Amino acid sequence: MDRFEALLGLTPIKPITIDIQGEPRTIQLKLEGYNISGSIKARTAYGLVRGLVQDGRIRPGMRLLESTSGNLGVALAGMARYLNIGFTAILDPMSTVEVRSRLTDLGAHIVMVDKVDEAGGYLLSRLAKVQEMLEADDSYVWVDQYNSPKNPEIHRRMTGPEILDQLATPPDALFAAVSTGGTFAGISQCFRDRGVATRMVAVDVDGSVAYGGEPGRRYLSGIGASRPSSFLKESLIDHYAYVDVGEAAYYCRTVLATTGVHLGASSGAVVAACARYLRENPDVRDALCICADGGEKYESTIYSDEWLEAIGTTLRPTGVTG
Numbered sequence: 001m002d003r004f005e006a007l008l009g010l011t012p013i014k015p016i017t018i019d020i021q022g023e024p025r026t027i028q029l030k031l032e033g034y035n036i037s038g039s040i041k042a043r044t045a046y047g048l049v050r051g052l053v054q055d056g057r058i059r060p061g062m063r064l065l066e067s068t069s070g071n072l073g074v075a076l077a078g079m080a081r082y083l084n085i086g087f088t089a090i091l092d093p094m095s096t097v098e099v100r101s102r103l104t105d106l107g108a109h110i111v112m113v114d115k116v117d118e119a120g121g122y123l124l125s126r127l128a129k130v131q132e133m134l135e136a137d138d139s140y141v142w143v144d145q146y147n148s149p150k151n152p153e154i155h156r157r158m159t160g161p162e163i164l165d166q167l168a169t170p171p172d173a174l175f176a177a178v179s180t181g182g183t184f185a186g187i188s189q190c191f192r193d194r195g196v197a198t199r200m201v202a203v204d205v206d207g208s209v210a211y212g213g214e215p216g217r218r219y220l221s222g223i224g225a226s227r228p229s230s231f232l233k234e235s236l237i238d239h240y241a242y243v244d245v246g247e248a249a250y251y252c253r254t255v256l257a258t259t260g261v262h263l264g265a266s267s268g269a270v271v272a273a274c275a276r277y278l279r280e281n282p283d284v285r286d287a288l289c290i291c292a293d294g295g296e297k298y299e300s301t302i303y304s305d306e307w308l309e310a311i312g313t314t315l316r317p318t319g320v321t322g
């Protein structure tokens with residue numbers, strides 16, 4: 001397993017220029033799309049599966065089972081191939097066609113749920129399907145990204161230290177998207193452990209209840225949740241930002257047009273939250289955005305005008321320049 005770890009991380013940090021109230025500002029993007037499975041979830045999948053192997057829970061004939069919005073599924077499909085075991089991914093209609101085709105190419109078995117849950121997403125429906133399958137067949141091992149302490153732990157042990165090693169000085173503020181909350185919680189814990197004064201900003205979407213609030217219909221995959229995160233503790237969060245689809249789409253499109261960097265949907269949300277925070281906090285000079293994946297899987301959603309129109313949203317501009 002540890003040989004796999006050498007293949008992970010060391011993703012680049014790229015500065016881009018963004019216009020904040022007429023002033024060009026540099027923000028740093030940590031481009032997690034450069035991970036082996038194309039997203040930050042390569043790290044999460046490794047941490048989770050390594051934990052299962054260490055606990056002796058992976059035996060011949062076992063199959064990994066997980067509810068996923070896509071990225072964790074793609075990463076787990078790679079891990080399952082490495083371990084020569086099966087993998088079943090429980091997906092919903094918010095996962096993109098691009099992700100589904102990757103999973104199929106990697107040999108994963110896909111089970112779709114299509115019932116919108118009472119919180120406006122599909123997570124609760126996906127989890128109900130996981131329980132049903134675990135009860136029906138004991139060859140399944142649930143990876144459980146939602147509760148396993150190995151999820152935040154890998155980001156505390158690997159992602160956080162990597163960021164601090166890459167930068168000459170820690171940023172004034174760090175922005176990361178939340179779904180399970182594992183990435184944010186792990187990085188924040190690492191920064192807190194080391195006594196770093198960086199302001200930690202969690203980025204969520206309207207309608208998510210990952211950190212409380214009222215549930216509502218959500219359209220983006222990878223960010224937001226239908227139930228509270230088990231990892232997001234108040235002590236780890238300096239500011240909690242909500243972004244809507246129109247803002248996320250605007251920043252995805254504008255960053256691509258002005259800098260050539262192709263961001264995934266949650267990264268567009270993170271950059272939108274960062275731009276707003278910089279506007280409201282002029283004392284913050286250096287900002288780092290964790291960009292969980294690249295834009296290539298989102299051509300049919302956040303980069304599609306037809307899709308935006310279908311969900312009744314328009315681009316919400318705020319100035320960004322190259």
Ligand SMILES: Cc1ncc(COP(=O)(O)O)c(C=O)c1O
Nearest residue numbers: 071179180181182183222266292
């Ligand atoms: C694109 C993207 N961004 C952000 C996240 C959030 O990560 P976490 O579950 O660690 O909160 C995910 C998780 O699936 C993701 O796929």
